[in-house]
Amino acid sequence: MGIDKNTFRAVMGSFAAGVTVVTVRDAHGHPKGFTATAVCSLSLEPPLLLVCVDHRSDSLPAMQEATAFAVNMLKHGQEELAARFASKGIDKFAVVDYSPGQLGAPILADVIAYAECSVKAKFPGGDHTIFVGEIEHAAAFEGQPLLYFRGQYGTVLPNPKVD
Numbered sequence: 001m002g003i004d005k006n007t008f009r010a011v012m013g014s015f016a017a018g019v020t021v022v023t024v025r026d027a028h029g030h031p032k033g034f035t036a037t038a039v040c041s042l043s044l045e046p047p048l049l050l051v052c053v054d055h056r057s058d059s060l061p062a063m064q065e066a067t068a069f070a071v072n073m074l075k076h077g078q079e080e081l082a083a084r085f086a087s088k089g090i091d092k093f094a095v096v097d098y099s100p101g102q103l104g105a106p107i108l109a110d111v112i113a114y115a116e117c118s119v120k121a122k123f124p125g126g127d128h129t130i131f132v133g134e135i136e137h138a139a140a141f142e143g144q145p146l147l148y149f150r151g152q153y154g155t156v157l158p159n160p161k162v163d
């Protein structure tokens with residue numbers, strides 16, 4: 001029978017998540033990207049993660065065609081960046097500092113971590129498509145993460161060192 005959308009949002013919105021921007025290049029080499037919290041660590045050996053992409057996302061065609069994408073983990077204070085990449089119909093990269101990763105996916109400057117992945121598999125997931133990526137290049141830096149909880153951005157207090 002299932003639950004209604006409001007219950008789904010209330011329950012899944014209670015699962016505090018790190019905020020990321022998933023980036024990719026389309027067939028013309030133009031950068032595309034969208035804010036995503038449906039990102040999950042999947043496997044250590046091989047190193048895999050997954051990203052769930054909404055079928056309404058304008059970035060989906062680029063994700064479907066690409067051989068690589070990047071997950072950029074945002075830091076506390078990057079709420080505007082998150083909002084920018086959660087919007088539509090603008091050149092999201094116009095005022096954003098980024099550089100190409102080794103697989104060509106855009107890596108955003110000043111993030112808390114990034115993982116550049118080669119696309120390994122795609123699976124249907126309701127109104128989303130699940131992309132499994134093998135992490136080929138990655139780095140983590142000092143700082144506080146940007147979190148999303150019940151419709152609001154926040155962060156955590158501890159500031160552990162990066163390994």
Ligand SMILES: Cc1cc2nc3c(=O)[nH]c(=O)nc-3n(C[C@H](O)[C@H](O)[C@H](O)COP(=O)(O)O)c2cc1C
Nearest residue numbers: 034035036037038052053054057058059086087148
């Ligand atoms: C906090 C937050 C988390 C989001 N997580 C996802 C997600 O995991 N997957 C997704 O497809 N869209 C997610 N979205 C929605 C997209 O960021 C949004 O629809 C965006 O406009 C898509 O851009 P595009 O159409 O240019 O690809 C999220 C939005 C916000 C604000």
